[in-house]
Amino acid sequence: MKVIEKLPCAKELKEEIKLSKEVKRHKEMLDGEIAAILRGESNKFLLIVGPCSADDPSAVLEYANKMAKVADVVRERICIVLRVFTAKPRTACSGYMGLIHEMDGIRIARRLHLVVLEQTGLPTADELLYPATLPYFNDIINYFAVGARSSENQEHRLVASGITAPVGIKNPPSGDLRSLANAVTAAKVPHNFIFEGNMVQSCGNSLAHGILRGGIKPNFETKSLLNAKETGLLNVIVDTNHANSGKDYKKQSEIAMHVLENCQSPILKGFVKGLMIESYIEEGMAERGKQAFGQSITDPCLGFAGTEKLIYKIADKI
Numbered sequence: 001m002k003v004i005e006k007l008p009c010a011k012e013l014k015e016e017i018k019l020s021k022e023v024k025r026h027k028e029m030l031d032g033e034i035a036a037i038l039r040g041e042s043n044k045f046l047l048i049v050g051p052c053s054a055d056d057p058s059a060v061l062e063y064a065n066k067m068a069k070v071a072d073v074v075r076e077r078i079c080i081v082l083r084v085f086t087a088k089p090r091t092a093c094s095g096y097m098g099l100i101h102e103m104d105g106i107r108i109a110r111r112l113h114l115v116v117l118e119q120t121g122l123p124t125a126d127e128l129l130y131p132a133t134l135p136y137f138n139d140i141i142n143y144f145a146v147g148a149r150s151s152e153n154q155e156h157r158l159v160a161s162g163i164t165a166p167v168g169i170k171n172p173p174s175g176d177l178r179s180l181a182n183a184v185t186a187a188k189v190p191h192n193f194i195f196e197g198n199m200v201q202s203c204g205n206s207l208a209h210g211i212l213r214g215g216i217k218p219n220f221e222t223k224s225l226l227n228a229k230e231t232g233l234l235n236v237i238v239d240t241n242h243a244n245s246g247k248d249y250k251k252q253s254e255i256a257m258h259v260l261e262n263c264q265s266p267i268l269k270g271f272v273k274g275l276m277i278e279s280y281i282e283e284g285m286a287e288r289g290k291q292a293f294g295q296s297i298t299d300p301c302l303g304f305a306g307t308e309k310l311i312y313k314i315a316d317k318i
Helices: 010-016 021-038 057-074 105-120 131-137 154-160 177-188 222-230 249-262 304-317
Strands: 045-050 078-083 124-127 143-146 167-170 192-195 198-201 209-212 236-239 272-278
Touching: 010 105, 010 131, 021 045, 021 078, 021 105, 021 272, 045 057, 045 304, 057 078, 057 105, 057 304, 078 272, 078 304, 105 124, 105 131, 131 154, 143 154, 154 167, 154 177, 154 192, 167 177, 177 209, 177 222, 209 222, 222 236, 222 249, 249 272, 249 304, 272 304
Parallel strands: 045 078, 045 272, 078 124, 124 143, 143 167, 167 209, 209 236, 236 272
Antiparallel strands: 192 198
């Protein structure tokens, strides 16, 4: 391997692209709101919604500003966290892999998270594909996701235990809920481990939780939710796309409403804390070799108009 770009150290980048005191206070307020939902101290519902991949900062910002208006309408019932996924795990490590892989990508990604927060006031989420990038973002991102291919990786589990923000861990591609429960348990307790050339000690992440994204079979239905609860998981987020929808983005609305029906059951009440929904300005996915503004170039997504209707339906249901 050869070095193709020398990255700035995290301290330097944080000083270059930093949060103002006002934005920092707002970010901390958002952190508290999300934490209260996951701890069961708030009756609000979490919606982690946005593009499959944040490929085009200008399109992401246009989407974010549209979503901020919807978030304001439903804010008494729903907390919307914007997906700004700048690192994309790919099964064969081919195709688009996220802004972070571009030259100067670490700077572009941090600036995008900050601008979304400054312009819209919405909290943001990103995938923790590379634990080594955490120091560049730990002060600015409100929610981290550990993907299905990383959930069984020990480093991801240990680093998750040292993050103060919520970490949602997806079940592995097989759909094994016991493995998911093990990952969440590992993230919740303290550990000593090597990170950034040091032996570090984590405190354990009480906000770690599972994300059900389907496996060999979907796992959003009642039986799977009960099975997840029986493994010892205290709460979960349900991913309405990926293996749960068979990557048929149009099924996301149907799945969302099915999950909300399940939430009415006394035995499941309070167990599902929210949904993860893939959505962009334009529905579907761009044709190979072509790119349309605000349309996904990775997994197909709901369009904004359909997403807006779905969010209002969810608000009426909870």
